[in-house]
Amino acid sequence: MSGNNNEQGGRLTINFRLNEKEYSLEIDPGERLLDLIRNRLGLIGAKEGCGMGECGACTVIMNGQAVNSCIIPAARADGAEILTVEGLSGGMENDLHPLQKIFLEKGAVQCGYCTPGMLLSAKAFLDKNRGREIRREQIKEGISGNLCRCTGYQKIIEAIYCYAREAERAEERKG
Amino acid sequence: MTWENYFMPSTTGEVLALLEQHQGQARLVAGGTDLMVQHRWDPLEVKSLIDIGRVPALKEIREDHGRIYVGAAVTHSQLVDSALIQGKGRVLAEAARSVGSPQVRNVGTVGGNVVNAQPAADTAIALVALDALVHVSSPGKEREIPVAEIFLGPGKSSIDPAKDLVTAFSFSAPDSRERTYFVRFARREALALPLVNLGLWLQLEEDGHALKDIRIAVGPMAVVPYRARKTEASLKGAVLNEEILKKAGHSISEEVTPRDSFRGSAAFKKRLIGVALKRGIERALDLKGVDRHER
CATH class of the missing domain: 3.30.43.10 (Uridine Diphospho-n-acetylenolpyruvylglucosamine Reductase, domain 2)
Known part of the structure; x- marks a missing residue:
């Protein structure tokens, strides 16, 4: 059983991988994953929008799935593999993931507040559907947990669609 | 916190x-x-x-002796992606798919959705339509309760999360004459609670025409998920046609008692539930040409 260090309760130690780095941290049992990421690790890409799991600004990828880090207890990170927007480019400093580049090209970024969450939802969706033909309707469902109040979504959907098409073409060339 | x-x-x-x-x-x-x-x-x-999210036994979906078992900690995403649930519990797969958003479905569980007992909890509505059992373990005690019987009021169920562990839900695997369907109307298709949701299970006579039996679960049409039993009774034995469906729509509109809320007036919800029932039966039985309002 994992959890508290001792029978009396109190702080607990968790071990996890985040952006391909190993961490071992002592946390408060009531801490949220978002607080852990922003306040303890200083990674401020994930944002707190609504704080109740509705806007998706705090989205991170945990064990391959997009989750709202504002409603995940930090304790649950124990043993998990987590990806935040800071790790999206795979450790290449000052470089961007191709998905980020295409967001810029297509004008899918305006104020930027939703962007980290939007990118991670898009990545989780694309990873899950790798090798399949992707339709715009599916992209809409894939990012339906992320609110954007600037773009009207069209350019975001377009960016993800173009990325998926390019990936499909690359697969075919390899084919 | x-x-x-x-x-x-x-x-x-x-x-x-x-x-x-x-x-x-x-x-x-x-x-x-x-x-x-x-x-x-x-x-x-x-x-x-x-x-309870790290207990493997609570995360299983399996079929055993003609019953489908869904562990309490199975997530909505697991239900959506399960070939077994898609094939043998369609109403549950569709209900799970309409909950929240991908992020919420990846984390939220069927056990939580049911025990929280919201009048419009999508998977609860589906499980009521499937006449599912709740399997509950408490220290020194095991029991099984029909899911429809655990709801006491909005947000209240007879399952006490400080005493009782829901281990699983189970329902009969359907035979070739049974169909299920889920209908939901909401302001938008994600992150919106439903104006109306309806879970349907029905069984055809051997001739393949008349309805032998039907269960209609609806929300939020009362303080708890609700079975429209009068309308169910009026449909048993019926040979379906446009007129019967219309009558059933009127019947269920009369039967339910929704409240006015910011999501919609009671009158609007009464109207919608009739549409939902008609559409649900048509889609469940793949009736052609009756409903022209395809999404």
């Missing part, structure tokens, strides 16, 4: 031992997508949380 302990047991035995040891001072949490939000505005009174 804080609690003193956060336990992550890995077997149901450990979960029950923790419940017994803490004597009502610890409560279970599954996905936490409701609990973490509630706790923020109205802090929980318990000192400890017992997270």
Whole structure:
């Protein structure tokens, strides 16, 4: 059983991988994953929008799935593999993931507040559907947990669609 | 926000031992997508949380002797992606697919959705339509309860998360004459609670025409998920045609007692539930040309 260090309760130690780095941290049992990421690790890409799991600004990828880090207890990170927007480019400093580049090209970024969450939802969706033909309707469902109040979504959907098409073409060339 | 302990047991035995040891001072949490939000505005009174998300036995979906078992900690995403549920519990797969958003479905569980007992909980509506049983373990005691009987009021169920562990839900695997369907109307297709949701199970006579039996579960049409039994009775034995469907739509509109809310007026919801029933039956039986309003 994992959890508290001792029978009396109190702080607990968790071990996890985040952006391909190993961490071992002592946390408060009531801490949220978002607080852990922003306040303890200083990674401020994930944002707190609504704080109740509705806007998706705090989205991170945990064990391959997009989750709202504002409603995940930090304790649950124990043993998990987590990806935040800071790790999206795979450790290449000052470089961007191709998905980020295409967001810029297509004008899918305006104020930027939703962007980290939007990118991670898009990545989780694309990873899950790798090798399949992707339709715009599916992209809409894939990012339906992320609110954007600037773009009207069209350019975001377009960016993800173009990325998926390019990936499909690359697969075919390899084919 | 804080609690003193956060336990992550890995077997149901450990979960029950923790419940017994803490004597009502610890409560279970599954996905936490409701609990973490509630706790923020109205802090929980318990000192400890017992997270059941790491108990493999509670995360299984399986078929055994003609029944389908869904573990309490199965997430909505697992239900959506399960070939077994898609094939033999369509209403449940579709209900799960309409919950929240991908992020919420990845974390929120069927057990949490049911035990939280919201009048329009999508998977609860589906499980009522499937006449599912809830399998409950408490220290020293096991019981099975029809899911429709656990709801006591909005947000209230007879399952006490400081005493009772829901281990699974189960329902009969359907035979070739049974169909299920789920209909939901909401302001938008994600992150919106439904104006109306309806779970349907029906069984055809051997001739393939008349309805032998039907169960209609609806929300939020009363303080708890509700079976429209009068309308069900009026449809038993019926040979379906446009007129019968229309009558059934009127019947269910009369039968339900929704409230006015910011999502819609009672009159509007009464109207919608009739449409939902008609559409549900048509889609469940793949009737052609009756409903022209395809999405």
